[in-house]
Amino acid sequence: MICPYCRTSLPEPSPRYCTSCGGDLQVATPPADPTPLPAPAWTPSSSEPESGASRPDRGTPWEQRGRLGLATALIETTKGVLLTPTRFFDAMPTTGGIGAALAYGVLLEYVATVVALLYQLVWFRLGGVDLEQFRGTPFEGAMLFATGPWMVAIQLVLGPVFALMGMFVRAGICHLGLLLVGGAKQGFEATLRVVCYSAAGTLMLLIPLCGQYAAGLYVLVLMIIGVSRAHGIGGGRATAGVLLPLVLVFCLCCAAGAGIALLAGFSAASLHR
Amino acid sequence: MMAVDLSAPTPAVRFEARRGAVPLGLIFGGMGLLGALAVGLLQLDNLGFSVCTLKTFTGIPCPTCGGTRAIGCLARLDLLGALRMNPLVTIGALSAIPWLLADLVLLLRGRALDVSISPRMASVLRVLTVAALGFNWLYLLLAGR
Numbered sequence: 576m577i578c579p580y581c582r583t584s585l586p587e588p589s590p591r592y593c594t595s596c597g598g599d600l601q602v603a604t605p606p607a608d609p610t611p612l613p614a615p616a617w618t619p620s621s622s623e624p625e626s627g628a629s630r631p632d633r634g635t636p637w638e639q640r641g642r643l644g645l646a647t648a649l650i651e652t653t654k655g656v657l658l659t660p661t662r663f664f665d666a667m668p669t670t671g672g673i674g675a676a677l678a679y680g681v682l683l684e685y686v687a688t689v690v691a692l693l694y695q696l697v698w699f700r701l702g703g704v705d706l707e708q709f710r711g712t713p714f715e716g717a718m719l720f721a722t723g724p725w726m727v728a729i730q731l732v733l734g735p736v737f738a739l740m741g742m743f744v745r746a747g748i749c750h751l752g753l754l755l756v757g758g759a760k761q762g763f764e765a766t767l768r769v770v771c772y773s774a775a776g777t778l779m780l781l782i783p784l785c786g787q788y789a790a791g792l793y794v795l796v797l798m799i800i801g802v803s804r805a806h807g808i809g810g811g812r813a814t815a816g817v818l819l820p821l822v823l824v825f826c827l828c829c830a831a832g833a834g835i836a837l838l839a840g841f842s843a844a845s846l847h848r
Numbered sequence: 849m850m851a852v853d854l855s856a857p858t859p860a861v862r863f864e865a866r867r868g869a870v871p872l873g874l875i876f877g878g879m880g881l882l883g884a885l886a887v888g889l890l891q892l893d894n895l896g897f898s899v900c901t902l903k904t905f906t907g908i909p910c911p912t913c914g915g916t917r918a919i920g921c922l923a924r925l926d927l928l929g930a931l932r933m934n935p936l937v938t939i940g941a942l943s944a945i946p947w948l949l950a951d952l953v954l955l956l957r958g959r960a961l962d963v964s965i966s967p968r969m970a971s972v973l974r975v976l977t978v979a980a981l982g983f984n985w986l987y988l989l990l991a992g993r
Contacts, residue, residue: 588868590964673870740879747876755974764870 576600586670586762635667635772638675652679656775660797664804667772669765677742680771684738687777687790692730694783738774745798746770753802753816760806769801795821860969869960877948880941884923893920911985912937914993934993936984 576585578593578600585593589600636655640648655663730737746767753759753766776797779790795817803813887893893916902910914934921930922941930938950961965973 588866590864590962740882743875743879747872754970755977757970757974763872767870 586764634671634675635663637679637772638668638671640675649679649682652772653683653775653778656772656797657778660800661804663772664769664801667768667801667805669761669768669805673764673767673771676768676771677739680742680774681735681738683774684741684777685734687780688730688734688738691780691787692727694780694786696727742767742770742774748820749798749802749817752818752820753806753808753813755819756812756816758802758806758808758812758816760808765805766802769798769805773797773801859964860966862964864962864964865954865957865959866962867959869962871951871955871960873944873947873949873951873961874955877944877951880944881948884919884941887916887920888923891920893917909985909988909993911981911988913988932991934984935987936980 576589578585585600593600636643636648636651638648643651652663746763746769749770750759750763750766759766773794776794777790779793780786782789799810799813799817802808802817803810806813808816900910900913902908903913912934915937918930918933918937919941921927921933922938927938930941947961954960
């Protein structure tokens with residue numbers, strides 16, 4: 576639906592008052608011929624011909640997995656997010672349910688977490704971390720637990736649950752940051768969908784050793800691009816909205832990473848405006 | 849098209865039980881309760897060392913220092929202790945409870961609580977939030993968290 580006062584695109588079902596100008600949507604009737612929204616930049620790469628009588632499919636490839644097939648949808652979505660994020664998030668609907676996006680994000684994060692866990696086990700077996708250095712320190716118990724079989728079992732069994740909770744926490748923190756900088760032009764669902772699809776960046780965990788750092792940074796960059804396109808805001812505001820809560824909460828440990836992500840995300844989002 | 853009275857006042861904050869809305873109160877409130885349970889059972893508020901990187905390197909507490917201990921106090925129903933640990937985290941956690949309860953009740957009717965805020969109120973809330981973050985951090989610095 577389009578607001579008859581300020582022409583802002585509104586989520587469905589539409590709110591009582593326009594989220595942009597505050598106009599009462601129950602007083603005015605929408606224009607008879609609203610300006611149609613521009614067609615999404617992304618089109619599926621499926622070779623299946625479109626029926627002339629059917630309306631064009633909407634949503635990301637993952638949300639069209641019933642038509643494309645599970646494997647194709649997964650691969651196309653991941654390729655779109657990782658290789659052409661601006662085009663992907665331009666075409667991504669900001670409403671329409673969160674189930675599919677959550678399923679995608681949880682699946683990717685869980686796969687990446689399991690692989691990272693295997694790397695960790697191999698690394699410890701090869702003596703990559705000397706636990707003796709922690710003996711007698713306050714960290715001894717925590718390190719023994721973190722590298723022990725219980726942690727492995729917990730992560731394997733509860734990994735999807737942790738990933739699901741992590742999606743909501745990240746989206747909540749990100750959306751709060753956007754609200755603080757005045758960048759939340761769409762609802763929470765838009766932010767959550769961006770966070771879910773940005774989880775494709777966790778596949779960087781497949782890279783041994785430095786993968787965890789690359790994954791963290793790349794997910795941040797994808798989130799910055801994603802909220803910039805989904806909320807229709809500039810790269811600077813998107814960067815501030817995504818990184819402000821991280822800087823506030825994690826301060827020093829994220830300062831270096833935030834600085835790099837700030838530069839990368841701002842540049843990427845601004846170049847593709 | 850009907851004549852539109854754009855001068856009609858819009859409410860600053862509007863609560864609505866909307867069909868099809870995501871029950872965020874239930875989700876975040878539920879996670880908060882699970883977190884409080886984990887903190888209470890595993891005594892994560894009594895690790896013996898700080899997990900705050902800023903405090904470890906500089907001795908300066910970050911804006912959320914004391915947050916886990918505040919949650920631990922809430923898990924033991926020690927409200928005053930929680931407020932002393934980190935007022936903002938405590939108030940934020942407590943404000944999630946009515947939201948959780950509202951969504952729980954509305955879930956039975958297939959609805960969820962949706963909050964609409966006018967642009968003017970959003971600006972006011974923005975300023976108040978930044979001020980609250982600042983004062984909370986100042987309190988943590990003075991209290992030596």
